[in-house]
Amino acid sequence: MAKILIIDDDVQLCKALSLVVKRMGNEADCAFTLRQGLRLLKGNSFEVVILDISLPDGNGLEFLPQIKDSAGSPEVIILSGSGDPEGAELAIRNGAWSYISKPPTLTKIQLPVQRALDYHEKKRNCGQPVVLKRAGLVGESRLFLKSLELVAQAAATEANVLITGKTGTGKELFARAIHENSRRVHGPFVIVDCAALPENLVESVLLGHEKGAFTGADRRSEGLVRQAHGGTLFLDEVGELPLAMQKAFLRVLQTRRFRPIGGLTEVESNFRLVAATNRNLDELVTVWKFRQDLLFRLRTLCIELPTLRDRQDDIPRLAHYFNESACRALGIKPKMISAEFLEALCEFDWPGNVRELANAIESAITSAGGEPMLAPRHLPLNIRVRLARAPLEEHRQKAVCMRNTAVILDPENIPQLKDFRKTALEDLECCYLEQLMAIAHGDIRTACAQSGLSRARLYALLKHHAIERTVKRAMSDQTADLNREVLDSRV
Known part of the structure; x- marks a missing residue:
């Protein structure tokens, strides 16, 4: 019997979902705030967590990593009434099992819960994690370890792999790790x-040529694709591959012959x-600069590498690693690293990612001399x-923002x-109402109680400002439908 935690501030929906979960033969616990949910996660081990996004004390998506890292490493099903595509993408990218719009029907909730339970059981029974050779891959942050898990999956197969990430995130190191563990x-x-491939020579460099095949071909060349026979071919910056070569390379991928x-x-x-x-x-495909069929072939498995800014916990480890590596190459004793030095590293945003950090450490060692x-x-x-300009610029931007918020005047007009006052009040009123409805989760009764407005006045203002609302009464009606569906299924 599996344990499932439901975190949602809608009491009636929690009861309905509990009936569904228990009807499936599982245990169900409910929490109506994030704080209650996190407290239950500390003292219990759950297989699945059904998590609402808009909760009274925070956004559920922000706590998704913490929930997944709790005891039992539960699968998380996101439940939301917002219908936000960006939220759905963010949830999936952060490890959610699935994303379900409110209100869930019996079928809509049962299948994801059962599949999440089956997956969790298989994951628990798969034994000890694979020990990877990870030369040069330094880090223990959650996002970094997630990338290493994908490396282990890729190394165990022969599938094509596409590694994506900003410049300097270590794509070549990850590609080499896949090869070294395969x-x-x-x-x-x-x-x-x-x-770096010249467009007029790209086919020759990749596929090779015979002597005399073209002007300047004074000797035979077997090409890089043939040189990778029995091993791994790593196409770095594959988005720069010319369109003409993409078509030819697609056939090479399909047949392994050329x-x-x-x-x-x-x-x-x-x-x-x-x-x-x-x-x-994907964007290059839409503007006809990359073949969609080739993209499908490339990303049988996809590994998206985090930026250094997203794995700041790894900066001290990386700093010590690069310090030791650079000093070893110079034949000198590793430098000590002051707390202020590490603090400065952690404050910088590192647009060049890990590569920029490595270069900065090497430069610092040279600058330190003896x-x-x-x-x-x-x-x-x-x-x-x-680093010196950042706090000053932030302060200046805040000051400018405050001035612009206070007065917005066009010198020409x-x-x-009285007109300015009317426009400013309209904007403030609209902002107030949008936040009011968000805090009240679309519940008109709650919004009226919090704002002191009558129901008729609130409806009139919402219509005037064209503010869309999701009224909880409709949610409650559909939740009641879910209850009835559960009860009917028992008959």
């Missing part, structure tokens, strides 16, 4: 930088493909300047005071 570890690891330029017979290459890009390939300890003054000048 059955092809003893084969070659061939790197192709698609951004004909070199000027060749009479086809050549075979048994390679495993790993590709990487810092570009949005000094035994690294301090903020040893960091590169551009980083020190940005200054309105009369």
Whole structure:
């Protein structure tokens, strides 16, 4: 019998969902706030958590990582009445099992819960996690470890892998880790930088050519695809691959056979493909700069790497690792790292990600010279300047924002005071009503009680400002329908 936790401030919906869960033969606990839910998670081990987004004391999505990291590592099903596509994407990207719009029907909730339970059971019975060779991959943050789990999955298969992430996040290191932990570890690891391939030579570089095939071909070349036979072919910056070559490479992926330029017979290459890009390939597909069929082939498995800003807990570990590596290369004793140096590293936003951090540490070591300890003054000048400017610019932006909020005047068309006052009050009223309805979760009765407005007046204001509302009465009616559906299913 599995234990399922329902976190939702709608009491009637919680009762209805509890009936569904118990009807399936499981235990159900309810919490009406995030605080209650987190307290229950600390003292119990749940297999599944059904989580609302809009709760009285916070946004459920913000606590999704904490819930997943609780005892039992439960699967999380997000339940929301907002119908927000961005929220659904954020939930799935942060590890939610599924995203269900309110109100859930009996069928809509039963199937995801059962599948989540089945998956959780299989995951628990799969044994000890795989120990990876992770040379150069340093970090223990949640997002980083999630990426390593995907590396383990990829290494256990022969499927094509697409690694995405900003420049400097370590895409090549992750590709090499997949190779080093796969059955092809003893084969070659061939790197192709698609951004550096001359468009007129790209086919020759990849597929090879025979002697005399074109002007300047004074010797035979087998090509990088053939060189990867028995190993892994890593296409870095695959979004830069010319369109003409994309079509030819698609056939190579499908058959693992190709004909070199000027060749009479086809050549075979048994390679495993790993590709990487810092570009949005879906967007490139929409503007006809990347083939959709090739994209489907590339991302049989997809690993999205987090930015360094999203894994700040790893900065101290990375700093010590790069310090030791750089000092070892220089043949000197590793430098000590001051608390102020680490604090400065953690305050910087690192647009260049891990690569920029590594370069900054190396620069600091060089700047320190014979000094035994690294301090903020040893960091590169551009980083020190940005760290010094950041708090001042933030303060200035706040001041400008306050001034702009207080008075918004067009020097060319200054309105009369009465007109300006009317517009400003309209804007403030609209802002107040939007926040009021969000806090009240669309409940008219609650909104009237909190604002002191009559029901008729509130309806009139909402209509005047064209504010969409999700009235809880409708939710309650549909929740009652769910209750009746559960009861009917028992008959």
